[in-house]
Structures are given as structure tokens and as C-alpha cells.
Amino acid sequence: MSGIYIHIPFCKQACFYCDFHFSTSMKKKEELIQALVKELEIRKEELLNQEIETIYFGGGTPSLLSNEEIELLLKAIQKHYQVIENPEITLEANPDDLTEDRIVSLSKTAINRLSIGIQSFFEEDLQSMNRAHNANEAEKCLEIARQYYDNITIDLIYGIPNMSLEKWHQNLQKAFRFGINHISSYALTVEPKTALATFIKKGSYPPIDEDLALEHFNHLVSETGKQGFVHYETSNFGKPNYFSKHNTSYWKGKSYIGIGPSAHSFSKTQRSWNVANNTKYIQDIQKHILPSTVETLSTKDQYNEYVMTGLRTIWGVSLQKIEQEFGEVYLKYILKASQKYIDQELLEVKQAAMETTEILKTTLKGAFLVDGIASELFMI
Secondary structure, eight states: OEEEEEEEOBOSSOOTTOOSOOBSOOTTHHHHHHHHHHHHHHTGGGGTTOEEEEEEEEESOGGGSOHHHHHHHHHHHHHHSEEEEEEEEEEEEOGGGOOHHHHHHHTTSSOOEEEEEEEOSOHHHHHHTTOSSOHHHHHHHHHHHHHHOSOEEEEEEEOOTTOOHHHHHHHHHHHHHTTOSEEEEEEOOOOTTSHHHHHHHHTSSOOOOHHHHHHHHHHHHHHHHHTTOEEEETTEEEOTTOSOHHHHHHHTTOOEEEESTTOEEEETTEEEEEOSOHHHHHHHHHTTOOOEEEEEOOHHHHHHHHHHHHTTBTTOEEHHHHHHHHOHHHHHHHHHHHHHHHHTTSEEEEEOTTSSOEEEEEOHHHHTTHHHHHHHHSOO
């Protein structure tokens, strides 16, 4: 089973914290859609004899596509790939695009899951991040979307400077009141070359407070748990049967292809990424050239990849798999490297559910620090 990710590199305006590839100019939108269709055709051999179980429209802002453009891309996938009967098809959307008419019309397409970029239900937070929507649109779109879609996930950002714990609590409670079954929640981070990084450097925006972010994270884990959510990946919380199938395939190391400028693809032995330039991408695809860089993954790379993704999930890192796929040297290495984190109660070795194998996973205390811990277990 595999997945297809389609990157839509357009946004109405730039969020201050974002470092994804996008353009605020729609001039090349039509040409780019045609290029996406062409790339899907060019790359059909890559997933030959593999069934597609998930399709994900990410960005950027995919909700800027018309229904006709979405259907055009879905038809190209159906034509060139083996798609299972009921694939999970996700569309990332901004609240300001989700009017009642748009939600009704989307519900008549094959899109069966919405990922809505709420980020916060408070006006001052949205303005501080330069989001295109306002607090009223955030609530209104969920009110309507819940009437037409059962499978909805929302994004929420925590660790925003000056956001009190009470305010973060209210954000979560609003999400719960709407009956949302999945939440993706991320700490506000400062990426190089973003507007946010510049503002902090100039002193016009408060620096990020790690202690505040940790307090918010712990509250997030506690409150979602009370509501029956499963904390199945560091930043993802889903009710049973509502986990993201597409993103779970990333974390479980399944193959996927990324279509569009800057999109990444992965197979067990290779990783590749397309050029992050709309004009260059379009020109190359028109010439039947794939504008991508390919990296062949060594055994060491594959091990590091598995540790990085596995530790972020409830499924953890299987010690049996490490020995079988990478060898005894890797098993001894990870056991030795992880011991200090086990002693600090940041990692633990547990019996995998329904299996005889043992898994290495983070404790609740270690979950917030997982990226740093994983990098310490890498084979360099």
C-alpha cells in the first residue's frame, strides 16, 4: 500500500512562521495544475503494482483549488495508478475558503477528509501570525463542516508567546465542543529566513519560551486524553478509527510519491525531492524532465530514518526489527545509546501490544523532547 502527496504551492498571504514552499501570486496556477497532471503520468511506473490507499492535497493552501481542478488531479491518479475502493483523500483548507457553499460542493467530490488550519480561535493570535482568516471564520467553518464531514482534523499552535495556560485551555475546549475527532498540534517554532525569525531578532516579537511550550504540551496531552483521543504521534491526537492514514504511512515507512514543486518522495532505499521553484518545475515537466534530486539511503540512513519516525509514535521502535533488518551491531548500538534516557525515564522498553516483540518508546516525560533524543540514537 502506498500514498500520493500533491503539493499546491499557493497562498493568499504569508504566515509569519511558515517556511514551506509557496507563492502568493496565482499567475501560474493553471500551468502548474497541468504540470501536476503531467508529473502524475510521468511517474506512474514508480508505484507499479502497488495499491494507492491515501491521497493528500497539501501546501500551501489546497483549498484555493476549484473543485474542477481537484477532480482533474484525482482523475489523473485514477487513470495511472491502482487506487483502492475507498481511499482516504484529504484536503488541507483554510477557514476563510470554507464558506457554506464551498463545503457543500466539496462534500459532493471524492474528498472525504478535511484538514483545517485553525491554529487558534483567538483574533489576537491569528493577527500575530498573519493568518488569512479571523476567529469568527474559524468557528463558523467548523460549525458548517461538521454537518457534511465526519472525518475532520484541525491544526492548533501552542507555545505562542504571552498565551496563558487558560487561553490554551479555551482553544482546546472549543475544538472539543465542535466534536472534532482529530487534532494536529505543534509548538510555534522559529525557522530560519522566516518573517518570525526576523521579528524576534529585531525585538519586535517576543522570543519563544520553551517552558511555556512544555506546559502547553503537557496540558494538551492531558486534556485530549480525557476526551478519548489517542496520542498516537508526537503532534497528533486522534479518536479510535480517526488516525490519519496518510501520515501514519509516513511514520511506518511505507512508500509514497510527492507531486509538485518541493514535494518529497520516499521508498525504502531512496528519498527524493522536487525543485522548490514553480517556474523551473513547470518548465522541466513540460520537457518531460523530472526536476528532482535523488538520494540513495544507506543501511545507516534507513536505520536513522526508522528511529526518527518510530520514536515519535505509540508503535515505537521494534528492537526485533532493528536486529532483523539492520543487524546485531545496530541492536547493540541502540540499546547502549538509549540506556541513559531509560535511566532518566525519558525512554522505556515495553512489550508491543498483541506481539512478542519489545519496543523502545518515549515516556510521557520524553515525548516533548523526542527529536533531540532520536538524534542522539542515530548511527553517525
